[in-house]
Amino acid sequence: MEAGGSKFVCAVGTDPGDLRRETRIPTTTPAETLARAVAFFREFHDAGLAALGVATFGPVDLDPGSPTWGFITSTPKPGWMDTDMAGPFRRALSVPVAVDTDVNGAALAEHRWGAARGDDPVVFVTVGTGIGGGVLVAGRPVHGAVHPEMGHVRVPRDPGDPFPGACPYHADCLEGLASAGAMRERWGVPPEALPPEHPGWELEAHYLALGLAAVVAVLSPRRIVMGGGLTGQPRLLPRVRARLRGLLDGYPRSAVLDDLDRYLVAPALGERAGVLGALALAEDALATPRAPGG
Amino acid sequence: MEAGGSKFVCAVGTDPGDLRRETRIPTTTPAETLARAVAFFREFHDAGLAALGVATFGPVDLDPGSPTWGFITSTPKPGWMDTDMAGPFRRALSVPVAVDTDVNGAALAEHRWGAARGDDPVVFVTVGTGIGGGVLVAGRPVHGAVHPEMGHVRVPRDPGDPFPGACPYHADCLEGLASAGAMRERWGVPPEALPPEHPGWELEAHYLALGLAAVVAVLSPRRIVMGGGLTGQPRLLPRVRARLRGLLDGYPRSAVLDDLDRYLVAPALGERAGVLGALALAEDALATPRAPGG
Numbered sequence: 001m002e003a004g005g006s007k008f009v010c011a012v013g014t015d016p017g018d019l020r021r022e023t024r025i026p027t028t029t030p031a032e033t034l035a036r037a038v039a040f041f042r043e044f045h046d047a048g049l050a051a052l053g054v055a056t057f058g059p060v061d062l063d064p065g066s067p068t069w070g071f072i073t074s075t076p077k078p079g080w081m082d083t084d085m086a087g088p089f090r091r092a093l094s095v096p097v098a099v100d101t102d103v104n105g106a107a108l109a110e111h112r113w114g115a116a117r118g119d120d121p122v123v124f125v126t127v128g129t130g131i132g133g134g135v136l137v138a139g140r141p142v143h144g145a146v147h148p149e150m151g152h153v154r155v156p157r158d159p160g161d162p163f164p165g166a167c168p169y170h171a172d173c174l175e176g177l178a179s180a181g182a183m184r185e186r187w188g189v190p191p192e193a194l195p196p197e198h199p200g201w202e203l204e205a206h207y208l209a210l211g212l213a214a215v216v217a218v219l220s221p222r223r224i225v226m227g228g229g230l231t232g233q234p235r236l237l238p239r240v241r242a243r244l245r246g247l248l249d250g251y252p253r254s255a256v257l258d259d260l261d262r263y264l265v266a267p268a269l270g271e272r273a274g275v276l277g278a279l280a281l282a283e284d285a286l287a288t289p290r291a292p293g294g
Numbered sequence: 295m296e297a298g299g300s301k302f303v304c305a306v307g308t309d310p311g312d313l314r315r316e317t318r319i320p321t322t323t324p325a326e327t328l329a330r331a332v333a334f335f336r337e338f339h340d341a342g343l344a345a346l347g348v349a350t351f352g353p354v355d356l357d358p359g360s361p362t363w364g365f366i367t368s369t370p371k372p373g374w375m376d377t378d379m380a381g382p383f384r385r386a387l388s389v390p391v392a393v394d395t396d397v398n399g400a401a402l403a404e405h406r407w408g409a410a411r412g413d414d415p416v417v418f419v420t421v422g423t424g425i426g427g428g429v430l431v432a433g434r435p436v437h438g439a440v441h442p443e444m445g446h447v448r449v450p451r452d453p454g455d456p457f458p459g460a461c462p463y464h465a466d467c468l469e470g471l472a473s474a475g476a477m478r479e480r481w482g483v484p485p486e487a488l489p490p491e492h493p494g495w496e497l498e499a500h501y502l503a504l505g506l507a508a509v510v511a512v513l514s515p516r517r518i519v520m521g522g523g524l525t526g527q528p529r530l531l532p533r534v535r536a537r538l539r540g541l542l543d544g545y546p547r548s549a550v551l552d553d554l555d556r557y558l559v560a561p562a563l564g565e566r567a568g569v570l571g572a573l574a575l576a577e578d579a580l581a582t583p584r585a586p587g588g
Contacts, residue, residue, distance in 0.1 A: 059546035074547035121431075121438045135513065137415075137431040144415045144514040145550040145557065153511040154504055154541065156450045169545035173511075210448055217447040217467075218512040219429065220438040247448065251463040252353040253368035256439040263439065 001037055002102060002274035003056035003085060005077055005129060008033055009275045010040045012049065016113050016269070016276055030083040038092045051096045053281025054085050055105030055274055058132075062100065062143040070099040073146075076168055098285035102126075103134030103148070104141035105277025106267070110225045111136050112280050114268035119223040123215055124273070125150060126228035127208060131175040135219065151175030155210035158203060161186075178207040180230055196235050205236060209243030212264065216248065222256065227267040237266060295331055296396060296568035297350035297379060299371055299423060302327055303569045304334045306343065310407050310563070310570055324377040332386045345390045347575025348379050349399030349568060352426075356394065356437040364393040367440075370462055392579035396420075397428030397442070398435035399571025400561070404519045405430050406574050408562035413517040417509055418567070419444060420522035421502060425469040429513065445469030449504035452497060455480075472501040474524055490529050499530060503537030506558065510542065516550065521561040531560060 002009040006027055013019035021044075025036045041049060059075065061068045070086030086097045100108075107116070107124035116122040122136040133150030135142040142148065152173045165172030166182040176182055183191040187200050194200050212224060231237060241260040248257055256263060267273045296303040300321055307313035315338075319330045335343060353369065355362045364380030380391045394402075401410070401418035410416040416430040427444030429436040436442065446467045459466030460476040470476055477485040481494050488494050506518060525531060535554040542551055550557060561567045 074545055121436060133512070137436055138434070140432070142415060142431055142513065144516040145510065146514050146546045146548045148514050149511050149546050151511075152545065153508050154450055156448055169543055170541075214447050214508045215512050216439065217443050217445075218427070218509050219436065220440050220442050222438040247464075249463055251368055251446065252440045252443050254440045 001041075001052065001054050001089075001278050002105070003027075003054060004102065004274070005057050008037055010037050011275050011279070012041070012044050013279065015279070016109075016272065019275070019279075022275070029079055034083075034085075034088045038088050041089065042092055045093055049093060049095055051098070051282040051285040052089050052093060053105070053278040053283075053285060054089070054097060054099045055102045055278040055281060056085050056099060057130075058101045059146055059149065060085065060099060060101060062147055070097070096282075096285040098281040100141050100143075100277075100281055101132070101134055101147050102274055102277065103132045104136070104143075105134070105281055106227065106269075106273035107134035107136045107225070107277070108139075108141060108280040108284075109269055109273045109276035110267055111139060113276060114273065115225050115265045116223045119221075121219055121221040123150075123219065123221040123224045124267075125212070125215070125224060125226045127178070127180075127226065127231055128229035129180050131179050131211070131228075133215065135221075150211065150215065151179070153211055153214045155207055155214070158206060161203060174207060174211040178204055178211070183230070191230055191233070196233065201233060201236060202239060204230070205239035205243050208236075208240045209247055212240065212244050213247040216244075216257070223262075224264045225267050225273075226264060227270075227273060231266065237264070240264065295335075295346065295348050295383075296399070296572050297321075297348060298396065298568070299351050302331050304331050305569050305573070306335070306338050307573065309573070310403075310566070313569075313573075316569070323373055328377075328379075328382050332382050335383065336386055339387055343387060343389055345392070345576040345579040346383050346387060347399070347572040347577075347579060348383070348391060348393045349396045349572040349575060350379050350393065351424075352395045353440055353443065354379065354393060354395060356441055364391070390576075390579040392575040394435050394437075394571075394575055395426070395428055395441050396568055396571065397426045398430070398437075399428070399575055400521065400563075400567035401428035401430045401519070401571070402433075402435060402574040402578075403563055403567045403570035404561055405433060407570060408567065409519050409559045410517045413515075415513055415515045417444075417513065417515040417518045418561075419506070419509070419518060419520045421472070421474075421520065421525055422523035423474050425473050425505070425522075427509065429515075444505065444509065445473070447505055447508045449501055449508070452500060455497060468501060468505040472498055472505070477524070485524055485527070490527065495527060495530060496533060498524070499533035499537050502530075502534045503541055506534065506538050507541040510538075510551070517556075518558045519561050519567075520558060521564075521567060525560065531558070534558065 011022040131151030163186040165176035167176030305316040425445030457480040459470030461470030
């Protein structure tokens, strides 16, 4: 199950070529949305449903020792704070339930079946309503104090950009400057209404490259997959690559970083990365039955 | 062996309580410095020297498939570019030789014996002549396209700071704004000559907190250990914590991040973290005999 801010995508299957049933549930209240999702999966209980993966918007508590493991925590999404994303399914389905962020799930799916096969570490960045990132090291999602929240990295503001920033927590963090909402507030129209030659796209590419440069400095991933609604703008990814090349400026020296066309790529799974990430989480829950939720 | 820009620290032993011999070799030319280090370790060959760990300044090629694995790459240090840090020892000693960055080594030592025991992920940051960082996930150092180079993260400049930055590659990256050299250039005196109440320390704390906020956003480590010469300034660490608290501003919500006195800490091993990191690398080279250099 991919739990998103506007819809939940529920599917049943064994791999990307075998998703047997799929449904989309609009995200309303937690009680209603989760009840509909539980009802969908309960139909497959007798057919041998073995595990459930939940790839969710966040932030989410992923500390295995916490009494609120699997709960959404400080989300700005009304009504969803402190929602238990695992319990209702575990109680109704009696199967292992794995929970991770949507972006850690997407990283897992791209690593297993998509654009980052065999790469280590892998970062998956999504740029849309919000900006988020997932990290895999040795093929496993990374959690720590919380989990990566790459949208909230502070980047230098462009001196010519008077927009104060749209993040309710940090104003002008990366998400505050470069999410779809930030673009809409800055330019007065939704991003899809900005023509490709509008300077807003170059500014967007600049901010995203600054965020990715921070990712490279902190973690040095072997590949970065960048998806999300805004990356549908056909000239954005090449522009981000050009800006990132300028920011790295050849240091540190690296054949991998020199080849940015292969280093920074679109998701091979497209919009399927989210639900396939949930499938990958379910697979891993079966492989490690004593993991939280198992 | 801890290979530093000003000295190499060579030691022989089995754990932090058993370092039987230790010597310091000034860093001159690669040929002279490495020959003296080889001579030191060769004395222990017949006594059963089992493996060598090299924790080195960098950047260093850590790609196991690369023909220049273990070579220093694009260092600004005169004469040291393209120096093979493993080959001379492997040929002279016939033991497994592990190579990693000094900061990955220090992270390993603090994780095994120091201030980050049992924590995952762990980040070790050093602030001195340069600024660098190492990352452990599941107890193992992280490498990817290259390795973490946290000193080169771009941070927003303070609007009141006219200093252009001291990094030869990026000008005003974190290292360019906040290394000891940057402080000396900005204030005209070495950092140790700045009194504790000088505003330069508050600016320094601000920049370091911005760098650490990027680390938290990208990786969400479970603990950060911060060492290096500048952190000897007794009021710096509390100031960095206060600034970091302001930057995170409670998002994402986390009991771990709320307790910054325990989250951001000084190295328990002090200046020994470097050479003990090398010892930890040697231990791991024995445990994984087919690793590069083995």
